[in-house]
Each structure stands twice: as structure tokens, then as C-alpha cells.
Amino acid sequence: MKNLLILVLLIAFEGFSQSGSLFTIVDFDTNEPIAFANIIFNDDVYSGTISDIDGVFYASNTVQKITISYIGYASKTLNLSDLSSNKIPLKKEISALDEVVITNSENPAHRIIRNAVKNKKFNNPENLNAFTYQSYDKIIVDGEEMEVEEDTLNELGKFFEKSYLFITETVAKHKYLKPKFTEDSIIATRTSGLKTPSFALLANSIQPFSFYEDYITLFETDYLNPISKGSTKKYKFRLKEEYLRGKDTIFAISFEPNNNRNFEGLKGLVYINSNGYAVQSVDATTFNSGKIEVSIQQKYSFIKDEHWFPEQLNFQISIGGKYAALKYLGKSYLSDVKLNPPLTKKDFPVLPIGIQKDAVKKDVAFWTTIRQDSLTEKETRTYVVIDSIGEKIKFDKILNFSAKLVKGRFSFKYVDLDLTKLFLYNKFEGLRLGAGFYTNEDVFENVSIGGFAGYGFQDYEWKYGGELLIDIPGKKEIQLQLKYENNLKETGTSYFKHNQRLFNARDVLGEQMDQIEAFSFNTKMKLFRNIDWKVGFHTAKINPLYDYSFNANGTSVVSYTNSEINIGVGYFVNEKLSNIFNSITRIASDDPAFNLTYSRGLSNVFGSNFSYNKIRFTLDHSFRTKGLGKTTYRLDMGFIDSAIPYGQLFTGEGSYDNVFPYVFHNYFQTAEPYEFLSDRYVNLFTYHNFGMLLNNKGFFTPEVVLHNNFGIGDLSHASKHENIAFNIKNELFLETGLELRNILKLNYLDVGYLGLGAGGFYRYGFHNLPDSGHNFVFKFAAGFTFK
Incomplete structure (x- = not known):
């Protein structure tokens, strides 16, 4: 039977070899293949083929003569019987520029x-x-x-x-x-x-x-x-x-x-x-x-x-x-x-x-x-x-090491060092130095136990915590997290962050902090195609680290306990994923991304004092207008139905700071971080990149970006928030800005450029400031580009 199979294969191969031959067209000087060259068979202009991407073409035994032509190369006619090799070289020819003939006829x-x-x-x-x-x-x-x-x-x-x-x-x-x-x-x-x-x-x-x-x-x-x-x-x-x-x-x-x-x-x-x-x-x-x-x-x-x-x-x-x-x-x-x-x-x-x-x-x-x-x-x-x-x-170990490095982990035997905990900076703590260690697959395959500690050199306090992480293998990408932390939380932020980046530059402006001692349990999974799902619960003892008290039916409350259950859903239109380093990663896309988070305050659960419903919704999307550039926007909305303390409300959407005047996307550029307080709001952040309007040649090629941001909100029971200043955005907030990106480009390791830019922003309308000069803000921007 084996001999019969070999005989069949030999007959098939012999039949193929007699039917024709494969040839490769290459550059005479570089030996690189020439794709899409035109080949005419036997002087018949209606008969022939085109070389493929590898410069390869097939000619049957009926073909005796071929003529090869390709733009920028000298044409060649030859008899196949004269070839000593299946490689056919073409020489580049130096030709005059195309003659420009002005006529009334169309190109x-x-x-x-x-x-x-x-x-x-x-x-x-x-x-x-x-x-x-x-x-x-x-x-x-x-x-x-x-x-x-x-x-x-x-x-x-x-x-x-x-x-x-x-x-x-x-x-x-x-x-x-x-x-x-x-x-x-x-x-x-x-x-x-x-x-x-x-x-x-x-x-x-x-x-x-x-x-x-x-x-x-x-x-x-x-x-x-x-x-x-x-x-x-x-x-x-x-x-x-x-x-x-x-x-x-x-x-x-x-x-x-x-x-x-x-x-x-x-x-x-x-x-x-x-x-x-x-x-x-x-x-x-x-x-x-x-x-x-x-x-x-x-x-x-x-x-x-x-x-x-x-x-x-x-x-x-x-x-x-x-x-x-x-x-x-x-x-x-x-x-x-x-x-x-x-x-x-x-x-x-x-x-x-x-x-x-x-x-x-x-x-x-x-x-x-x-x-x-x-x-x-x-x-x-x-x-x-x-x-x-x-x-x-041991390349496999190096690859695994690199995969963890991308996620912010440095791998040792038995444990991983969490690089994100080494140092942090914000305006409240100043510089925070610390470390975090988590067991890795050398101990348990799908279970990690770890903790962190850090010390702020401006508030002179330690922060610490520990957690248990469990990955459940399968197509749903299920992960469970049990966590304890004695830490800080910026007012207006959520314990339950949905689809947040590993690092957010806006965090450096954090100055208004709550000290929390919290226990939490979170799960996340791929619920359906294009849909991510998160469910979590947390309870925290909260102590505001700023002058504030909450008027709870005539009683002044400073510290309090809050328990909350959260449900988060993310829907990504035309979601594209890649499998790199054995990890599923979402590819950045201009298609719409919807994120919805619902939180329910649970009074009398672990001593919690408040019952409420909180909803936050964001939509991120970019689209092009041909010839005019790309528009990117975020629609951001939130709603709370009950009176709750300051730290649980919506604030922090401003990004103006005279020490660090940087352009932060999806924040108001001319508003101070905690200028407004809301329990319901609608914000729209937009910017349109016109591209290189001036020209796309030479050294000075800045990108022109137009910003327009709008917002409106309200706050019920404003009198309950005592000893702290804030404004209510119950009239439309308006600001416009013009940014020039990559005004200065610095060569970085000869692989790209560090681009430096700047922008000016102006607030107007109901919330403009009495001193007109204060309505204008100048900021700088930075980024990386290959161009």
C-alpha cells in the first residue's frame, strides 16, 4: 500500500512537471522579486499573465516565447528554451520624465x-x-x-x-x-x-x-x-x-x-x-x-x-x-x-x-x-x-517576562513586582514611593495573591492593601478579584472603574482626597461578542481629608460608611481583538464604544448610611470628514437620585492647573478640577484634527486641532454640603480652543519623534469669569509620532 501511494505521488509530480514551469522575475541588481510584471505569451497580446507578489508566474509547455515588461524596467523578450535558470532578471532603465502635454481632453x-x-x-x-x-x-x-x-x-x-x-x-x-x-x-x-x-x-x-x-x-x-x-x-x-x-x-x-x-x-x-x-x-x-x-x-x-x-x-x-x-x-x-x-x-x-x-x-x-x-x-x-x-x-521565559512587562509587572521566581506601585505623584501626596508583589504561575497557575504598600512624602502617611485574583480559563475570560485597601480616592471618582487606562495623566492633578478603608469583590468577563461585563460590591469607611461636612437631617456628618453594588457593561462596535503574548487585547478603533455603569447604594449593609441609584454613561467615537480631517468626541452623562456626601457626587471634570498646564482630553481645559459639583450632568467633549493644513513637507508641519467643549448639570440639596466652596453648572458651560501639535519634533532614538505643541483655550457664556484675562488659558501638549 505504501509503495502504491509513492507511485501515485511520483506520477502526479511527473504530470505536473510536464505541464509547465514556474519562473520568478527579479531585479537585476538587488535580486528582489518584481511583483505584477506583465508577461505576454508567444507574441499574442491577448494571451499572457502577470507575476504574483513574489514575482512568480506559470507558463505551460505550449509557451515558447515570452515578453516581459514592467514600469521603470527595460522590457525583455526571450525564448524559454534558452533559459538556464528559472530566475529572470530585469534591469532598471533611466527614462525621461513623462512629457506634459496640455490639451482639452481628459486625463x-x-x-x-x-x-x-x-x-x-x-x-x-x-x-x-x-x-x-x-x-x-x-x-x-x-x-x-x-x-x-x-x-x-x-x-x-x-x-x-x-x-x-x-x-x-x-x-x-x-x-x-x-x-x-x-x-x-x-x-x-x-x-x-x-x-x-x-x-x-x-x-x-x-x-x-x-x-x-x-x-x-x-x-x-x-x-x-x-x-x-x-x-x-x-x-x-x-x-x-x-x-x-x-x-x-x-x-x-x-x-x-x-x-x-x-x-x-x-x-x-x-x-x-x-x-x-x-x-x-x-x-x-x-x-x-x-x-x-x-x-x-x-x-x-x-x-x-x-x-x-x-x-x-x-x-x-x-x-x-x-x-x-x-x-x-x-x-x-x-x-x-x-x-x-x-x-x-x-x-x-x-x-x-x-x-x-x-x-x-x-x-x-x-x-x-x-x-x-x-x-x-x-x-x-x-x-x-x-x-x-x-x-x-529560554526565549519562552523572556517572552512571558515581556508580556508581563507590558502589563506593568516585572517577573521574578514565584512573584511579580507591580511596577505601577513603585512611584506615584499627585498634588495631595506629592511623591509616593512603594512596592507591590503578587504570586505568579510558579506558585499557582490561575491564582495570584499579593499586596502593596506606599508612603506619601507630602501627606506623611502609609497606604497599603492586599488582594486575591483568580482567572477562570475559558472563552469568557472570567476574572474574580477580592481586595482590601487602606488608601486614598480622589473625590468624584468611582471605586468601580470601567475600561480605564492603566495610567491616566490627569491623576497628577488629584488634590481633593478621601481616605478610605475598603473591602471589595469584583468580577469581569466577556458576556457576549463585543460586550464586556463587570459586577462588583464594595464597602468602605470614608474620611474626607478636606474641610467638609454633610448635613444629614440636621446632623453634621464628616466620616461615614458607604456600601455599593455595581454593574458595568461595555459595548464596542466592530470590536477587533488581537492575540499577542497569549493575551487577548482590544485593538484601538475609531468605532463607537459605549460604557454604562449602574451603582446602587445599600443602606444598613455593613453599617452603610446611604441608599441611592447612580448611573454613568459614556460614548466615545471618531469619524472622518473627507478633506477636512477627523472628529473625536466623548458624550459623558451621569445621574444620582438622592442626597449623598460630596465625595460620591460628580466633580473633577476640570483640568486647569497653573503649575501643570497640560492639554487633557475629555476634560474641561479652562475649569479648575473641582470647580463644579453635580448630581446630574451632560458633558460633550469634542476636538477636530484638521491634520497638516499648512503643508505636509518640510520641518514645520504642525497639526491643527480645534476643541469645543460643552456641559450642563445641576445639584439637588446643595445646602447639605457645608464648609466647602463649589459652583453648580446649571447653565451651559462653553469653551473653545485651538491647539497646534508637533510644533517642535525631537528625534527619539532615531525611530520617531517626541512632538511638543501648545494650545490656547477660552471660556465664554454664562460661566465666563469677571476678569476677562482669566477666561483664557494657555497649555502645552506632548506626544510621540513616527513622522
């Missing part, structure tokens, strides 16, 4: 681009009702030439000549159901130097799946797509070549942004097929992109004569300069495409990313069968070299 490329834009809705694969496919993904990280000492350069050069820094391969099955239901199931993964599937990456998860969105988002920068409405006024298009393929014509069109542009643009070549005026392939690179350059290549095929669908996706990032430079290359090959299969919502799990248990156990035979092409010598050597290094220095 022919514009007609084709407009037809492509007109047919976008039909050709976009994500407008299909459903589809499935399998992908083979390969990612390589390589070091580029760097300016280092000669001896070091020699050693690095020898290493990079023979091996890459990193390589990983992944095989995954994908499902999609309109509008945005997805599942990526990783069935095989292999990573140099690692034995666990913690670093299973999909090459097409970083780049857009198709070239049809109005903006192509790369590294949180939105690039205007040349295939978008009105792009003929933004881009220079030139019809470079036309290829005939049967009944169809392929138009090769170059594009680049117009001069004096004020938008982020791309340059490259797009190939439009007259069959539906669909994108057949595209080769695009970011234009004038600073310390980071991103290139994407996409090739589409016409599946079952029904619909154009991606077949190959390439992605390349070059980051850094002469001191630190890396190149990231990602390739995806799509196969087994099925259009409009009978999928329903029930076919999709709560978590859209999964790794099969045996994903890292696939043998050599599996990988040899699944690969589009065999590994190169350099790729093979990378596995050998990096696996050897990884075995010696």
Missing part, C-alpha cells in the same frame, strides 16, 4: 479611477454576505544597515547575511459574516526560538483586508485611498500601460499625492481590470512618512467568475534610521475561498480569536504541504540559529 486615468470608485461597493469583498478562507502567513523581522562601530558591523553583517532576526509561520481558518462577525482559528503555528503558541501572529491582521476603504489605516495614521471619491483632485494619476487579457483590459496606473498636499497620502501603482473596474493588484507605499515607511501589496483573483477576492497580501514596515533600524515583512496567501456560505451568528464564538491545542505540534510534512513555496536557505537557517539561541537563553 484617461481619471475615467478609469472614477469607474473603479463607482464600483467599489460591489467589488469590496467585505460587502459579501459571508465568506470563508484559509491563510498561510509568514512574518520575518530583519535588521537593516545601521551606523555602528566597524567591528560590530562586521559581526552583525555576517549574522544578517545568513539569518533573519525572527521568523514565524501561521496557518488559520477564517470566517466572516456581514456586517462584522469574524473568527480567526489558528490551526498551526511555528516561531523561531519559541515552543509555545504565545506569539501566533497573522500577517494580514496589521494591514487592511482590502483596498476599498476611503482611508487606509496604517499604524494609527489614516492615509487617503487613491481609490476614493474625489481622489482625482488629490492625487496625480498617470495611465502607464494597458494589458489585454482575453476580453478584459488591465490598466496600470501610477499615483502620488499632488504638490502642497494637506493629507496623508500613498504612492505606487494600481492595476484596474475592466471586468467590473475592480482592483486586480496594488503596490502602495506611504508618502513622506518620516521615521517609518509602510508598503502594502495586494493581489486579487476572480473567484468562480463571481467576485474579486484577495489572493495574496504583503505588508512591509521599515522603521528607524542609522542607529536603530528594523524591517518587518508579512506575507499572507489565501486559499480555499468560499463565497456566501450558509453562516449564521451562532457559528461565531464569543472570542473571535482561538488557537487550537495542537497548533505547535505540526510536523515537517504538514508545513511542507501547506507552504506556497519552500523556505529559502536564509529562512531555514533562521529557524536553526534562533531555535538554538532560544533554547540556551
